[in-house]
Amino acid sequence: MGDFALTEDKINSLREIDVRSVDPDTLRDIRDVKVNVELPKRERMLDFIKQIGNPYCYRHGKYVVKVSYTDTDVTLQDRLLSYIRSKC
Numbered sequence: 001m002g003d004f005a006l007t008e009d010k011i012n013s014l015r016e017i018d019v020r021s022v023d024p025d026t027l028r029d030i031r032d033v034k035v036n037v038e039l040p041k042r043e044r045m046l047d048f049i050k051q052i053g054n055p056y057c058y059r060h061g062k063y064v065v066k067v068s069y070t071d072t073d074v075t076l077q078d079r080l081l082s083y084i085r086s087k088c
Contacts, residue, residue, distance in 0.1 A: 019066040
């Protein structure tokens with residue numbers, strides 16, 4: 001990934017973007033991101049971030065998406081299964 005680097009300050013500024021006031025035209029559309037799945041995991045993550053620009057706030061068509069991440073071993077699939085089971 002060459003000169004592509006994220007500092008802790010840069011990551012924090014990306015995380016803190018206010019979804020209510022961000023200009024959608026400044027965000028990349030996730031549908032345009034094409035990650036090479038043949039790359040090792042670390043390189044895939046860097047490739048995704050390089051393409052999306054901000055992994056915390058991006059567009060999906062006309063919708064602005066804001067996400068957050070938690071440092072845990074629980075997967076999204078685990079969370080979804082737990083949610084579904086709680087509703088049955």
